[in-house]
Amino acid sequence: MTGPLTPRDRPFLPRGVRLHHDRVRDLPVLLGPETALMLDPVGHAVLAELDGARDIAAISAALAERYAAPVEVIEADVIEFLGNMAAQRLVEVA
Amino acid sequence: MTAIPQPTLSPDATPARLVRPPPAPPLAMLAELTHRCPLSCPYCSNPLELAARDSELTTAEWAEVFRQAVALGVLQLHISGGEPASRSDLVAIVAAAREAGLYTNLITSGIGLTGVRLDELDAAGLDHVQLSLQGVNAGVADFVGGYRGGFDRKMQVAAEIARIGLPLTLNAVMHRHNLGDLAQTIALAHQLGARRIEIACVQFQGWALKNRAALQPTREQVDEAKRVVAQARRDYAGKLAIDFVPPDYFADFPKACMNGWGSTGLNVTPDGTVLPCHAAATIPGLSFDNVRTTPLARIWNEGAAFNAFRGTDFLPEPCQSCERRDIDYGGCRCQAMAIAGDARATDPVCRRSPHRARLDAIIAAESSAPPPDFVYRRMGRG
Numbered sequence: 318m319t320g321p322l323t324p325r326d327r328p329f330l331p332r333g334v335r336l337h338h339d340r341v342r343d344l345p346v347l348l349g350p351e352t353a354l355m356l357d358p359v360g361h362a363v364l365a366e367l368d369g370a371r372d373i374a375a376i377s378a379a380l381a382e383r384y385a386a387p388v389e390v391i392e393a394d395v396i397e398f399l400g401n402m403a404a405q406r407l408v409e410v411a
Numbered sequence: 412m413t414a415i416p417q418p419t420l421s422p423d424a425t426p427a428r429l430v431r432p433p434p435a436p437p438l439a440m441l442a443e444l445t446h447r448c449p450l451s452c453p454y455c456s457n458p459l460e461l462a463a464r465d466s467e468l469t470t471a472e473w474a475e476v477f478r479q480a481v482a483l484g485v486l487q488l489h490i491s492g493g494e495p496a497s498r499s500d501l502v503a504i505v506a507a508a509r510e511a512g513l514y515t516n517l518i519t520s521g522i523g524l525t526g527v528r529l530d531e532l533d534a535a536g537l538d539h540v541q542l543s544l545q546g547v548n549a550g551v552a553d554f555v556g557g558y559r560g561g562f563d564r565k566m567q568v569a570a571e572i573a574r575i576g577l578p579l580t581l582n583a584v585m586h587r588h589n590l591g592d593l594a595q596t597i598a599l600a601h602q603l604g605a606r607r608i609e610i611a612c613v614q615f616q617g618w619a620l621k622n623r624a625a626l627q628p629t630r631e632q633v634d635e636a637k638r639v640v641a642q643a644r645r646d647y648a649g650k651l652a653i654d655f656v657p658p659d660y661f662a663d664f665p666k667a668c669m670n671g672w673g674s675t676g677l678n679v680t681p682d683g684t685v686l687p688c689h690a691a692a693t694i695p696g697l698s699f700d701n702v703r704t705t706p707l708a709r710i711w712n713e714g715a716a717f718n719a720f721r722g723t724d725f726l727p728e729p730c731q732s733c734e735r736r737d738i739d740y741g742g743c744r745c746q747a748m749a750i751a752g753d754a755r756a757t758d759p760v761c762r763r764s765p766h767r768a769r770l771d772a773i774i775a776a777e778s779s780a781p782p783p784d785f786v787y788r789r790m791g792r793g
Binding site: 332333334335337339341342346348349350351353403404405406408 | 436438439468482484487512514518538539541562576577578580606607609648650651652654
């Protein structure tokens, strides 16, 4: 993957990157190589949607419906968030 | 249902001593399974006095440490050594760590790993492999590692890791003898299918301090390395994540060592001693607890060594009034000990440290002289 993500990309968490519920801190975290990222509810909601099957447009539409928010705003947020993760190779796209 | 007795506070119930609130829990634990290693890298972060095999924690003892670590709040386990593959029970140890709920990262030279053993580690749930790299060819790598055939073996192990699909980080330790190969080092990481490379310029602790004159880069090498990294970050964007740890002697401000002493991580040595960092035992007067006799949570929360430099209250000027106090916490305690002779001093890397001139003199002397021979890491020969 090079360049920014597009709505047609189908993101997934690659092997070695996984969501985990931290029971001590009672927070969702993303665990990866040399990485433990504490997630806010939005970050967790986005990452929990990744399955490598649905594209960013579909994921954004689902989140927009669930949170009753404009899909353009959600999609832009998702692309930015996942783009930062992809640059660190914590997210990959099919 | 029985009533639960409630504690009552009388007006004179003043605590006899001040109690400090418990520190935030650690995120990461380094488990040094053994000090045994087929390699003898002259910059090994192990202490000069290495623990003997018969003192090592058993499989069951490690499993108990992992359960306690998870209960305490540890998320990530770095399984290291020595060479962790020198433990015949490595697979069982990884399985125990996963069962406890830890993210498992194996830090290895690759020596002692076969395709079969990697398959077993995969089945045990290993999350990630960090493979060390001593050089980009057998000539440099086997000279630095002190182990003939090590480079070829490592390349075979990297191919097996790629076959299985285990995520790989290449950990390239850089110094005077291989900084010139930095661009090829990054290219090799990509070629081996690594997702990440850590370019770790040698930090002078442990055996590296003993070999500082042999490892000290020149300023030209350091400047060139920064250019190579900047270019590679553009060339490999989205393909290879590049972490660069520059040599701190050449920096203006110290590293935030351990992210702050006793704030984020802890280190369990082969015999169960719990250290705030690799080199903590080089600081005289600190006493360390052992998981064989003390629960890990009590060691983290109340251990004398962990509380010795927790926070920033102990720091002198110029740190106390410095705007960077809560950024770098005054740097590295072990480096302050090694260079300034005082573990509470400002890290001598800092331009504002009264000891900075000493560090500059060391750089000038060492990088202008021909490098002396390595003192290779050996058991029982500090």
